[in-house]
Amino acid sequence: MxxxxxxxxxxxxxxxxxxxxxxxxxxxxxxxxxxxxxxxxxxxxxxxxxxxxxxxxxxxxxxxxxxxxxxxxxxxxxxxxxxxxxxxxxxxxxxxxxxxxxxxxxxxxxxxxxxxxxxxxxxxxxxxxxxxxKLGPDALELDEAGFAEILKSAGKSRIKNVLKKQSFIAGVGNAYSDEILHAAKMSPFQPADMESEGVARLYAAMRQTLQEALARAEGQPASELKKEKKTALRVHGRFGEPCPECGEAIKQVVYSGSSFQYCPTCQNEGKSFSDRGMDRLF
Missing domain, CATH: 3.20.190.10 (MutM-like, N-terminal)
Structure with missing residues (x-):
């Protein structure tokens, strides 16, 4: 998408x-x-x-x-x-x-x-x-204080879901939420209501990730945008490939017809999350 x-x-x-x-x-x-x-x-x-x-x-x-x-x-x-x-x-x-x-x-x-x-x-x-x-504020028009308020209001909701829920923050979907969380070195299951240091780190990662993607995409013809996005992603869609930061194999979780990818070392102290789809397979 x-x-x-x-x-x-x-x-x-x-x-x-x-x-x-x-x-x-x-x-x-x-x-x-x-x-x-x-x-x-x-x-x-x-x-x-x-x-x-x-x-x-x-x-x-x-x-x-x-x-x-x-x-x-x-x-x-x-x-x-x-x-x-x-x-x-x-x-x-x-x-x-x-x-x-x-x-x-x-x-x-x-x-x-x-x-x-x-x-x-x-x-x-x-x-x-x-x-x-129903859209929330645009991801690139949101200041850090507004971002902190959104996370606080989301309470114990998983941060991955909050980032991609359009009524909270408009513009971020499954792919860039994976990229943002990897850049912030944060677990997708981290509760949204977090300490101020985590808020600042996540906000900075969101701004940088989206601004870099904008710079790459702007000026590209429509026919090249999908290819450009796919080749630039660091963890999303990279299941089994080495993490560009630490070299650990990228893992994924499949759920409800969708999936997300993450690095166990960078984002979860080296531990892999249970993947119900793969668990059933084995």
Whole structure:
């Protein structure tokens, strides 16, 4: 799933391509993806793209006096198209929606796999989108005092879950929460309400991790963002590989259709956490 750095880079790239351009139409090909009906998709026709921004992990296309918001979820992506489409895509195409500009160029919003979670909303105000209305403060706009208050309010909740819960902190997901905790040398199971030294260390790790990822991502074309993110991650998705800090093999925990990765030495005094998926296997 694209997180704050990739969504920010997508917004910057797409604004440079779309700002000031007129929309011919929005073709919605996967009708489950469009979560609103008023205004209709046809309302975007003839309007000019004002800007492209983001709210947490949501993309926000401001088109005329309307907003097209896009949440790419686990398997969604955006592909720029330099040429006018040759008819409609095949029935089983991964294209969920197609934004066509008045010269035929535009973008395809795609979703791979069978889990259909990509979400489009056409609204007059982004706050009308339930997921945006519930967002906590942006991870890079949050100061350390506000961060400390969030952790304190979360109490004994696991810090891994707090970092990636959008109503607490917007923009961080599964991958970057792994990276942040590794940089902070902190266990994913650490309670959120912690001593001030831990808060400062975790806050600094969050800022540095996201800012470095932003610097790498910004300026990259959309087609390269996934590859760039994957190659730059130090622990997430690196199960079995050596930790870049200490050389210990990266371990993982699988749960509820998801997983996280960590270094036992750097983050848990050399001890591995029980992995229920692997425990059942053996």
């Amino acid at each position: 694209p997180e704050l750095p990739e969504v920010h880079a997508l917004a910057v790239d797409l604004e440079s391509r779309l700002k000031g351009r007129m929309v011919d139409r929005l073709d919605v090909l996967a009708f489950h993806a469009l979560k609103t009906f008023d205004p209709p998709a046809t309302a975007l026709s003839g309007l000019t793209v004002q800007q492209v921004g983001r709210h947490g992990k949501f993309l926000d296309f401001e088109i005329g006096d309307l907003h097209l918001t896009v949440h790419l979820s686990l398997a969604g992506w955006i592909r720029w198209r330099d040429k006018a489409p040759a008819g409609m895509p095949p029935r089983k195409s991964p294209i969920a929606a197609r934004l066509v500009l008045d010269d035929g160029t535009g973008l395809d919003i795609t979703e791979a796999g069978t889990r259909k979670a990509l979400a489009l909303h056409i609204v007059r105000d982004p706050a009308e989108v339930p997921g945006i209305a």
